[in-house]
Amino acid sequence: MRKLYNQRYLILMSLPFVIWVILFKYVPIWGWTMAFQEYKPHRTFFEQHWVGLAHFRTLFQDPMFYEVMRNTLAMSFLSLLCGYTLPIIFALLLNELRDGLFKRFVQTVSYLPHFVSWVIVAGMFSRLLGVGGAVNEVLMSLGIVDKPVLFFAKGEYFWALVTSIDVWKEIGWNSIIFLAAIMAVDEDLYDAAAVDGAGRFRRMWHVTLPGISTVIAIMLIMSIGNLINIGFEKQFLLGNNLVKEYSEVIDLYVLNYGIKIGRYSYGTAIGIFKSVISIILLFTANRVIQRFNVEGRVL
Amino acid sequence: MVTNRTWGDRVFNVFLYVFMIFMAAITLYPFLNVLAISFNDSVDSVRGGIHLWPRQFTLNNYREVFTYPTLVRGFYISSLRTIIGTALGVLSSAMVAYVISCEEFIARKFVSGLFILTLYFSGGLIPEFMLVRKLGLMNNFWVYILPGLIGGWNVFVLRAYIDTLPVNLKESAKLDGANDLTIFFRIILPLCKPVLATVALFIAVGQWNSWFDTFLYASSNPDLTTLQYEMMRIMQNTAMSSTASMYGLTAANAPRISPESIRMTITVVATLPIVAVYPFLQKYFVKGLTLGAIKG
Numbered sequence: 001m002r003k004l005y006n007q008r009y010l011i012l013m014s015l016p017f018v019i020w021v022i023l024f025k026y027v028p029i030w031g032w033t034m035a036f037q038e039y040k041p042h043r044t045f046f047e048q049h050w051v052g053l054a055h056f057r058t059l060f061q062d063p064m065f066y067e068v069m070r071n072t073l074a075m076s077f078l079s080l081l082c083g084y085t086l087p088i089i090f091a092l093l094l095n096e097l098r099d100g101l102f103k104r105f106v107q108t109v110s111y112l113p114h115f116v117s118w119v120i121v122a123g124m125f126s127r128l129l130g131v132g133g134a135v136n137e138v139l140m141s142l143g144i145v146d147k148p149v150l151f152f153a154k155g156e157y158f159w160a161l162v163t164s165i166d167v168w169k170e171i172g173w174n175s176i177i178f179l180a181a182i183m184a185v186d187e188d189l190y191d192a193a194a195v196d197g198a199g200r201f202r203r204m205w206h207v208t209l210p211g212i213s214t215v216i217a218i219m220l221i222m223s224i225g226n227l228i229n230i231g232f233e234k235q236f237l238l239g240n241n242l243v244k245e246y247s248e249v250i251d252l253y254v255l256n257y258g259i260k261i262g263r264y265s266y267g268t269a270i271g272i273f274k275s276v277i278s279i280i281l282l283f284t285a286n287r288v289i290q291r292f293n294v295e296g297r298v299l
Numbered sequence: 300m301v302t303n304r305t306w307g308d309r310v311f312n313v314f315l316y317v318f319m320i321f322m323a324a325i326t327l328y329p330f331l332n333v334l335a336i337s338f339n340d341s342v343d344s345v346r347g348g349i350h351l352w353p354r355q356f357t358l359n360n361y362r363e364v365f366t367y368p369t370l371v372r373g374f375y376i377s378s379l380r381t382i383i384g385t386a387l388g389v390l391s392s393a394m395v396a397y398v399i400s401c402e403e404f405i406a407r408k409f410v411s412g413l414f415i416l417t418l419y420f421s422g423g424l425i426p427e428f429m430l431v432r433k434l435g436l437m438n439n440f441w442v443y444i445l446p447g448l449i450g451g452w453n454v455f456v457l458r459a460y461i462d463t464l465p466v467n468l469k470e471s472a473k474l475d476g477a478n479d480l481t482i483f484f485r486i487i488l489p490l491c492k493p494v495l496a497t498v499a500l501f502i503a504v505g506q507w508n509s510w511f512d513t514f515l516y517a518s519s520n521p522d523l524t525t526l527q528y529e530m531m532r533i534m535q536n537t538a539m540s541s542t543a544s545m546y547g548l549t550a551a552n553a554p555r556i557s558p559e560s561i562r563m564t565i566t567v568v569a570t571l572p573i574v575a576v577y578p579f580l581q582k583y584f585v586k587g588l589t590l591g592a593i594k595g
Contacts (some may be wrong), residue, residue: 003405004405007403007404007405007479009478009479009480010398010401010404010406010479011406012480013394013397013398013479013480013483014394014395014398014404014406014410017391017394017395017398017410017449018410018413020391020445020448020449021413021414021417021449022413023430024427024430024445024446024448025413025416025417025421025422026413027422027426027430028421028422028423028426028427028429028430029420029422029426030426031422031423031425031426031427031429031430032422032423032426034425034426034429041429041432090322093315093318093319094319096311096315097315097316097319102316102319105323106319106322106323107581108578108581109322109323109326109327110322110323110326111577111581112326112327112330112574112577113326115504115508115573115574115577116508116570116573116574117507117508117509117510117527117569118508119508119510119527119530119531119534119569120527120530120566120569120570122534123530123534123562123566124329124330124332124333124566125329126534127332127559127563128329128332132347134328134332134350168325168326172326176585176588176589177588177589180585180588180589199307199308200307200308200311225419233511237531237534237535251424254423254424254425255424258424258425259424259425259428259515264425264429267424267425268423268425268426271422271423271424271425271426272423274423275420275421275423278420279419279420282419
């Protein structure tokens with residue numbers, strides 16, 4: 001009791017936030033029960049009709065669901081492939097810049113798009129990639145195409161488009177951690193490698209990369225855990241009716257089928273499915289990485 | 300052998316500089332282009348061909364856009380939520396971080412556990428939506444502040460930083476009779492300035508850039524729509540973007556500039572506040588991000 005009294009200020013300071021986190025983060029978990037009911041907002045919890053796994057069955061029978069899963073996985077794998085490896089390469093190259101001022105300039109510029117909202121980025125790119133936009137102008141003047149490419153009207157382009165714009169936006173930002181890790185690599189190792197006659201590329205390959213392998217592993221595990229959580233912002237803002245078959249992702253499906261038409265139980269079931277997948281992915285990635293005996297661990 | 304290597308080095312250097320200049324160019328071009336159009340005469344812009352510099356310089360687009368009630372109010376709401384959300388968010392995250400950094404605190408494991416778990420899962424869109432509705436936060440300004448008040452990630456970045464502070468500072472303050480609240484406000488907060496700046500930047504960027512909460516929770520209250528949300532509406536409805544009602548105007552005083560000019564001008568207005576700030580905080584957020592990755 002005395003201890004409690006002594007810590008009254010700490011308790012006072014944490015209480016509001018404990019209430020906050022339980023209310024806003026844990027109460028929604030309780031909402032998962034909706035997925036097993038035919039949820040109606042006006043009924044109390046005890047009056048709800050329980051339907052077991054019916055919503056999950058409906059889900060797995062809906063052809064739309066497989067389409068949105070395909071789109072989600074395709075775009076998340078592409079973004080893992082590019083959005084994860086390119087920042088590492090960018091960081092390696094940045095590190096090779098000897099001119100401090102120029103390096104700082106490139107870094108600062110490369111962070112810029114990260115701070116701009118997707119709404120604005122989508123607006124800028126629909127202009128740049130439009131019929132009279134700069135990209136088409138360049139392509140045409142180089143003679144690569146003879147009439148403007150309708151980037152946003154072709155479903156087949158959509159995945160690549162989203163991935164490229166995403167890389168444009170986040171490459172600099174995502175390189176920060178790798179660059180910081182590179183800076184921490186022991187300077188003596190480079191000198192030793194240089195004495196042994198290793199050139200720049202060999203030093204990058206044999207010193208820098210192994211030196212940052214832990215960070216690479218940790219970031220990889222986290223990216224894999226988030227594979228399915230690609231959100232819908234980019235797809236919502238860059239997509240349109242013409243490319244719907246390729247742009248609709250799982251979260252948009254929840255939005256359209258869960259909230260807009262009020263099928264709350266169904267939407268919640270999709271949400272649960274998604275969480276389960278991402279936890280499985282996280283654990284699997286963690287295990288696999290450990291197999292390879294790298295130190296990186298997230299859990 | 301030696302000459303061979305320096306030759307290869309030189310080629311590599313040239314390639315490196317060309318590549319980096321190219322990267323900087325493709326990053327900056329879209330922004331400079333938007334800027335140029337926003338300062339160019341609207342009628343003239345329709346002719347196309349404007350790249351980095353306005354052809355017929357004018358401030359009219361800005362004068363015009365700042366007369367649109369919807370956009371002016373959007374700007375106001377966006378600023379308000381950014382200021383309030385950032386101030387409360389930073390303070391709350393720091394307080395939680397301080398509490399879970401106190402080794403002697405009996406509920407330390409419990410509180411930090413509660414926040415750690417939130418990093419790995421969330422209730423999902425619909426349960427959160429239902430909660431907001433039950434709490435009566437629909438079409439309420441506080442829906443912008445409360446549900447996302449504390450980010451687990453920010454708490455652990457702050458906590459990692461607090462852990463690096465010397466312990467005896469706190470102990471000597473305790474001996475002088477200071478309580479934890481005083482220690483937090485008088486000692487911890489001032490020492491945490493660099494990392495507070497980082498967290499504040501992250502929260503502010505999130506607040507300023509968010510449009511989806513307006514879309515989901517407040518779209519039926521025209522007094523609460525944010526700049527980004529209005530921007531999204533204009534972008535999504537390209538066909539009808541010239542209608543006066545979109546900008547809160549009556550049909551009689553329809554916009555005098557083209558939808559394209561309007562869009563580019565708002566883009567600048569919506570981008571500038573953050574772009575003007577982040578370079579100055581660069582060294583802080585780079586450090587904060589690294590701290591979070593190592594400890595988080």
